[in-house]
Amino acid sequence: MGQEIQATSSALRLPSRYDVDNFSQDLRAANHKFNLSWTCLDCRHTFGSQLAMKGESLYKISALMGNSPEICRRHYAVLLPEALTNTVEFSQLSAPNLQDQLAV
Numbered sequence: 001m002g003q004e005i006q007a008t009s010s011a012l013r014l015p016s017r018y019d020v021d022n023f024s025q026d027l028r029a030a031n032h033k034f035n036l037s038w039t040c041l042d043c044r045h046t047f048g049s050q051l052a053m054k055g056e057s058l059y060k061i062s063a064l065m066g067n068s069p070e071i072c073r074r075h076y077a078v079l080l081p082e083a084l085t086n087t088v089e090f091s092q093l094s095a096p097n098l099q100d101q102l103a104v
Contacts (some may be wrong), residue, residue, distance in 0.1 A: 045075070052076035 024040050031038055044065065051061045058080075062072040 048072065048076050049079055052079040055080070 027038065027040060027043075030036070048061055048065055051064070052058075058072045058076060059069050061067075061076060062069045065072065
């Protein structure tokens with residue numbers, strides 16, 4: 001642990017332990033450089049929101065994000081109102097036929 005490995009084809013040295021937070025560190029450095037305040041959570045929420053507004057199912061969003069469908073429903077269902085409404089609305093073409101049938 002803490003040892004470095006030297007690559008055989010070059011003088012490149014790689015750490016023996018992978019740092020899972022490299023993206024967060026790079027994002028933090030870029031934010032500081034450009035005076036921004038985005039976080040990994042902001043990027044994650046944007047990803048989920050874009051999927052929801054595209055009309056993807058909450059089940060798919062939860063699978064892609066590693067969340068439970070219930071968590072995704074609480075966060076992203078509000079972005080799907082038209083998709084949910086269109087599911088239960090009846091077409092306008094059937095309404096006159098229904099009126100005629102009820103009048104008989």
